[in-house]
Amino acid sequence: MPVVKVSTPADVLAADMAVEWIRTAVHEAGHAVALAALDLPLHEVWVRLEPVTKLFGENSWRVRGCAEVAPGGGQVDVEDADTDTWIVATMAGPEAEARWRMRQEGVWFACTARSLVAASPYVRGDLDEIRDLLGSRHSTLIRETAQARTAELLGRRWMAVVRVGRALAESGRLTAGDVRGLM
Numbered sequence: 240m241p242v243v244k245v246s247t248p249a250d251v252l253a254a255d256m257a258v259e260w261i262r263t264a265v266h267e268a269g270h271a272v273a274l275a276a277l278d279l280p281l282h283e284v285w286v287r288l289e290p291v292t293k294l295f296g297e298n299s300w301r302v303r304g305c306a307e308v309a310p311g312g313g314q315v316d317v318e319d320a321d322t323d324t325w326i327v328a329t330m331a332g333p334e335a336e337a338r339w340r341m342r343q344e345g346v347w348f349a350c351t352a353r354s355l356v357a358a359s360p361y362v363r364g365d366l367d368e369i370r371d372l373l374g375s376r377h378s379t380l381i382r383e384t385a386q387a388r389t390a391e392l393l394g395r396r397w398m399a400v401v402r403v404g405r406a407l408a409e410s411g412r413l414t415a416g417d418v419r420g421l422m
Contacts, residue, residue, distance in 0.1 A: 269335025270306035
């Protein structure tokens with residue numbers, strides 16, 4: 240009779256967290272590579288674990304990532320740059336994550352992968368920003384055109400996204416110079 244290993248809840252949680260860590264690293268790598276490729280500001284990119292709540296007396300954790308455009312998470316005035324270019328850079332994170340899911344997790348269709356990413360509560364900030372930018376008086380793009388430009392950019396830079404994503408998953412933090420060096 241074969242031995243069947245029963246995973247503990249901690250094993251299952253650790254495996255789920257590892258998958259989420261990699262997804263987040265690739266997502267943020269998509270933003271970072273797009274920002275660098277489009278000559279937009281990039282300060283650093285990071286992923287980390289953050290406590291969210293106490294659950295049964297224990298901390299619950301989530302993976303969080305950010306491609307920072309200014310030191311300390313500061314903001315850049317989008318009106319100082321081309322709004323349409325910012326839209327592509329903002330879409331690059333969710334698009335990179337969707338491409339990763341297609342390749343690594345067996346999701347067959349791009350629209351399905353994009354839907355899975357859009358359903359994630361961690362992508363809400365990107366989606367809100369994309370909606371606001373697309374509705375801006377400075378934007379000339381419609382969503383489908385922006386998505387096509389983003390997909391084309393990532394298609395040309397996919398191996399850079401993979402290299403940056405791997406390095407980010409290993410180190411947790413990369414500077415703009417690190418990102419450009421991996422491109």
